[in-house]
Amino acid sequence: MADAIEAKELTKKFGNLTAVNKISFKIREGEIFGLLGPNGAGKTTTLSMFATLVHPTSGEAYVGGHSIIHEQGAVRKSIGFVFQDPSSDDTLSGRENLYLHALLYGVNLTDINSKIDSVLSLVDLKDKQRVLVKNYSGGMRRRLELARGLLHEPKILFLDEPTLGLDPQTREHMWEYIKELSSKKGVTIIVTTHYMEEAEQLCDRIAIIDHGEIKVLDTPANLRRNVGGDIVTLRFSGKPNVAKLKKLKFIRKTEIKGSTVRLTVYNSAVHLQDILKAAGKVEAVESRSPTMNDVFLHYTGKEIRESGDEAEGGAMERIMHYRANSHR
Amino acid sequence: MSEASGIYALWYREFKVFTRERSRVVSSLITPLMWLVIFGTGLGSILNGAAVGGDYQTFIYPGIIAMTVLFSSLFFGVYIVWDKKIDFLKEVLVAPISRTSIFFGKVLGGTTDGMIQVVILMVLGTFFGIHYTILSFMATLVFAFILIIGIVSIGLTIGSYMSSPEGFSLIGGFVIFPLFFLSGALFPLKSLPAWLYTFVSINPVTYAVDGLRGIIIGIHQFSIMYDLSIILLFAFIMIVIGTYSFKRMKL
Ligand SMILES: Nc1ncnc2c1ncn2[C@@H]1O[C@H](COP(=O)(O)OP(=O)(O)O)[C@@H](O)[C@H]1O
Ligand SMILES: [Mg+2]
Secondary structure, three states: OOEEEEEEEEEEEEOOEEEEEEEEEEEEOOOEEEEEOOOOOOHHHHHHHHOOOOOOOEEEEEEOOEEOOOOHHHHHHHEEEEOOOOOOOOOOEHHHHHHHHHHHOOOOOOOHHHHHHHHHHHOOOHHHOOOEHHHOOHHHHHHHHHHHHHHOOOOEEEEEOOOOOOOHHHHHHHHHHHHHHHHHHOOEEEEEEOOHHHHHHHOOEEEEEEOOEEEEEEOHHHHHHHOOOEEEEEEOOOOOOOHHHHOOOOEEEEEEEOOEEEEEEOOHHHHHHHHHHHHOOOOEEEEEOOOHHHHHHHHHOOOOOOOHHHHHOOHHHHHHHHHHHHOO | OHHHHHHHHHHHHHHHHHHHOHHHHHHHHHHHHHHHHHHHHHHHHHOOHHHHOOOHHHHHHHHHHHHHHHHHHHHOOHHHHHHHHOOHHHHHHOOOOOHHHHHHHHHHHHHHHHHHHHHHHHHHHHHHOOOOOHHHHHHHHHHHHHHHHHHHHHHHHHHHHOOOHHHHHHHHHHHHHHHHHOOOOOOOOOOOOHHHHHHHHOOHHHHHHHHHHHHHHOOOOOOHHHHHHHHHHHHHHHHHHHHHHHHHOOO
């Protein structure tokens, strides 16, 4: 298959700060590609360069086969962009915002109304199309902007943190819309996110980006495999004693946090018995395959902060969270 | 084709917003009415009518039209700053239309706002004893149109370089007050001291006011064609500068 996007040593500096540092990769036509990284990693800057909104300091990229430096007009014709921050006009209704967008993209006047109708029903906003956007909820607004990004039927669609600030239910709806787009219309989708779960649920391939550099690029399954084992979490009643655990060869990594110990274990199904023997008395044990959170930790050496509540959550909440994830 | 529909899109948006925010229109008309009624009557009561060639209130009426246009058209430029603050400007800039078209769409939007205000002021003028013929009515619209295009372009130029509304107000204030006070909107040009006349004569708004006054009440310093040529040149230069600024505009 052809490449929808090719980046070659793409770099952007803002003064002394290198926001994006010599990134190179290819995105295949029709895939859902994820850029995963914490705030300030350089995701928005990367997309903005692809969309010709920001000029690269050095390097080059081709979007839909067109150079982002020399063929900006052709690039802009082939893309759609859903921005991280709200970008619709508050004083207009949902439908008026879409009409405006269709005119900006030169959609055929005879097709405008039917196209607007069809994107409105795709994102379930038909009932609210006459309501002014200032009276929309955050989720409705996001859906409207997704609809807008699709209206002119771009071959390549950029979604910058499409579910930021949405409640979990709306977020899952959004994922369905996005997946449907990719499967039904064959649109190439590049999505940025700092939600692990989102990257994993949505993307065919993921690039982990941190400090403007791509740390790794692979399928979610391969990334998880590369962590080197399963995650076993032990909860002790008192202070954990890990001296014996550390001697076991199949334990790749041992981390202590309060009364819980987190182990990265090669083939945990076989070795769980030995681990429990070495650990002595434990209150709870949890064994699971690695999540994207573990993947991120593995490649960047730090945890991605998903949201306030999780970062501040205690050990038990974390275990429950792991459990929730392991069911998927 | 797509450039034309892009220009229409931007005009459509400004027009919709304008019709939704009627309070903006009403408040923009209160100030000129206060000038006419209070300032015009107050200063008129101590002035010898002969000094201005007639009733003072009537004398400043064309100047007040110019003033209204000046303020509302220049400050129309602040909306581009708001568009930057929400990401609406990105949505426009990522669309496949040229910066030139974006600029013209905005100019048309601002000009429509301004022309609606001018028409309202012209109708209100009949209550202050102003009489229009069809010819003077049309000629007033033409003069106002050209002036508005020039001033909207200045506002948009300032807006394209600014990232905060406060910054815009500051720079806008620096530009607007000299343009207004040095235009002869409030006083006749005949008897000015040389130093002041120099400043007044290099101000393009002077010629707009002079032309409007000539058309509406028949008092003018220069020939109407001379006035017209100068403001046409002024509007043209401002459009060129505005287009250039939009091409350079960063997010
Ligand atoms: N216009 C700009 N001027 C200066 N610094 C910027 C600008 N845009 C982004 N940055 C900086 O570049 C880095 C990457 O930003 P961004 O691409 O927005 O990250 P992300 O989208 O991953 O959160 C950040 O440190 C940010 O502060
Ligand atoms: Mg971002």
